[in-house]
Amino acid sequence: MRILIVEDDDVLRDGLVAGLSLAGFTSEAVATRAEGEAALEAGGFSGVVLDFMLPDGSGLDLLARLRARGSTLPVLMLTARDRPHDRVAGLDGGADDYLGKPFDLEELAARLRAILRRAEGRADGRISWNGLLLDPAKMEGEIDGEVQTFSPKEFAVLRALLERPGAVLGKSALEERLYGWQEGVESNTVEVHIHRLRAKLRAGFIETVRGAGYRLAPEVLRKIV
């Protein structure tokens, strides 16, 4: 789940990147409206965390332009001004949710998960695939009656594969999901995380497509005994 963060305060921006990565999100952060628009043009984001006041304009303007293009990308607005009429302006301006500063990281992550879930059309917060019931809020999954917990990076890789089950994700695409952590992405990091995931999940849950990347094995309909 790649999130675009548009926030001009550098300490907060840095904190958001680190905090969201701890919650299993991958994020890219920019400081101005212009940079935000450029990043959105490039695409590849599942959601946006958008500051209301930016040095070169209002976050609302950026949002209006995004919606005018017909994008339904989930957007959560952050603002120091959280009086009711500001919230109304934000929500009516196309935001999916609204959070006043200062906020709680866990609440931000939960709200992000909620608007992403709604955008994916799921009623349940948990994701089910091939016998795995993944709970994004706790970053843990239940498979074959056993509860497995994942590290943020493992979770980010798994979440990326679960976005479009069956589709092949290249190594570089997965690396992109890991981008944003303070430490650089080592060349073998993706392999390491896939390896750990395979150990925690049932063998054959993740398939290697030689020369292309990884994908989740197709769902097996289990017979009801």
Next chain:
Amino acid sequence: MSMRLRLFLILVLATGTVWASAVLWTRARTEAHVERVLDTRLSEAARMVASLVADNSIDLEAAAGVVEGGGKETTFATAADYEHRLSCQIWSVEGGLLGQSEGAPDGRLSSSSSGFSTSEVDGQAWRVYTAEDPDLGIRVMVADTMAMRENLVGSIITALVLPAGLVLPALVGLIWISLGQGLAPLDRVARVLSSRSASDLTPLPDEHAASEVQPLIEGLNGLMTRVASARESERTFTAFAAHELKTPLSGLKTQAQVAAMSPDPATKDWALVQIQKAVDRTDRMVRQLLDMAAVEAEVKEADEHPGSIASHLAGVVEDLASLARVKGLALHADLKESCVLQCSRPLLLGIAVRNLLENAFAAAPHGSEVALTMQPVEEGRRCAIRVRDHGPGIPADEVALVTRRFVRGRQAQGTGSGLGLAIVDLAVERLGGRLALGPAEGGGLLAEIVLPCLSGRSGQAMPDLQTSLAS
């Protein structure tokens, strides 16, 4: 004392004085007039008696009696109060009483030989006219009593004062009521004001106000408009300040949570560094808010001695030298030229220059130079203080905006409060100077403050303040 009572007492006193003066004047006039009329009658009566005696047509006793009947009919015949008689005595020149009228006293009426005189006979004061006829050897004396005369004058005055005594209370009442009516417009304003709550700053209605009250209402309305706008700007400022503090606080909280949650020591350390950064920034913002409040309150600097601009700026430069070193900047302060100039408000000046320098530090790239210079302009009546950096500068279309509160330029990287230049602008305005921002030759921003100065102490040697604080 109420205005109504005050006016009432003044009016009653004035009216009373006028009435009393009128009565006194009338009394004096009446007395003089009555005396003249009655004296004339006395002399006429005396001469008449004398001529009757001279004609020998009547005996002396009867001649003396003539005056009594005549007097009764000639004056005030209808008024019983004023009924009186003239008294007449006829004396021989040798001193024997020849005859007298019925009402005359027994004693001699006058000792004078002729003309008017006043005497007291049998305990009564008399006004006497003596007519002497040397041919017949007689003196005819005709007299009336002074009591009668005073009675007459008294009656006239009573007739005057009595109605006044009745009218005066009515007049007093009328004055009291009129004053109430006359002061009604003021009462209305007072009632409207006293019925309002202290926070109600809406203008008073003035369409029906009296022309004398109009300036009062206009003055009050003007004052209330000013108070309302001051209060509004204060409210806006407070709201803005609170909101602006929320972003650094949010950064602090997020980084603190990251530090608490992250299992990775490197991430924890990084978050702690960020927290320190956010605390520094929040601290600066709070200081700027206090600066703003100080400049706005226009604190009287009675305890601060006006010193030379150069020595005040040297203090600011000293304070900021370590910050420049930390940021890897060279701070050049050339304050030698104008050390004779004086500035009357060192606090405001210090705040303005410190904020300009801090702004320059924020914009200047690592390793570059920030210069602070000053020089007298307009033949020493003004002083130009310039701060120059090698940063990105301020785009021309933003120059007018950046001095507004909480406005950050596009180049500002989101690290400032958006207050710095607003504080400088306000402080310089309070100092009676002006702030100009423009591109510097060779890139960067040139900020110039031009201030009016007190006359310089020319010729006084100041230490050389040219300093170069390189990193």
